[in-house]
Amino acid sequence: MSKLGKPANLDEFDRKILSVLQHDNTTPQRTIGEAVNLSAPAVQRRIKRMTEEGVIEANVAVIDPGAVGQSITIFVEVEVISETLEQIRKAKREFVDAPEVQQCYYVTGEADFILIVIVSSMAEYEALTHRLFFDNPNVKRFRTFVAMDRVKVGLAVPV
Numbered sequence: 001m002s003k004l005g006k007p008a009n010l011d012e013f014d015r016k017i018l019s020v021l022q023h024d025n026t027t028p029q030r031t032i033g034e035a036v037n038l039s040a041p042a043v044q045r046r047i048k049r050m051t052e053e054g055v056i057e058a059n060v061a062v063i064d065p066g067a068v069g070q071s072i073t074i075f076v077e078v079e080v081i082s083e084t085l086e087q088i089r090k091a092k093r094e095f096v097d098a099p100e101v102q103q104c105y106y107v108t109g110e111a112d113f114i115l116i117v118i119v120s121s122m123a124e125y126e127a128l129t130h131r132l133f134f135d136n137p138n139v140k141r142f143r144t145f146v147a148m149d150r151v152k153v154g155l156a157v158p159v
Contacts, residue, residue, distance in 0.1 A: 008055045013038055015159040017046055018055070022156040025059050062155065070118045073147040074125055077111035078133065079140045087138050088112075094136070100128050111143075 010018070016036040020027050029040040029047070036043070050056045065071060080091060088106065095104040095115060103116040119125045125144075133139045 008050070008053055010050075010055065010159075013042075014046055014050060014055075017043060018050070018157075018159045021047070021056070022159070065118050069120045072119050072121065072125065073150060074117040074119065075145040075147065076113075076115040076117055077143040077145075078113040078115060079110065079142070080112045080138050081140045082138055083112065091136075091138065094132060098128065098132060100124070 008014075013036055017032055020032050020035060029043040032038075033040045033043045038046075047056065065073065078091075080087065091113065092104070092106065095101050095113065100117050100119055101115050102118050105114045106112065107114050117125065117128065119128065129142070129144075133142045
């Protein structure tokens, strides 16, 4: 999707460039160009366009949580009492503002939200539950699943 909410108009060159960047966004544009049969300036123009259109949302370093002392990954199902537009917007803002919440999804089914939380200890998670759930009068219930092993974690999107 582009910033306008429509699928982006990507050709085969764009998709190949995206595939390379998803695996290593520090790959030199000259190297990308050689891999996809384009000049480095053409690759640069395409990357700039895809960034402006919102296809490329960010260029980030993917960090091993354990290497920085954040070794516990928790999945949380959250069910709210009221699903008014304002209450849902408020919940989304609160989840977005919590640095421990790595990902947040507004979902269908029994739960209203699925959160992926990264913390350094269960005590830190307990404090987060008080802040986000117990102290929130609109949270009906939440259910916690602690990850025992990070089998596959990725951000790559099939292109």
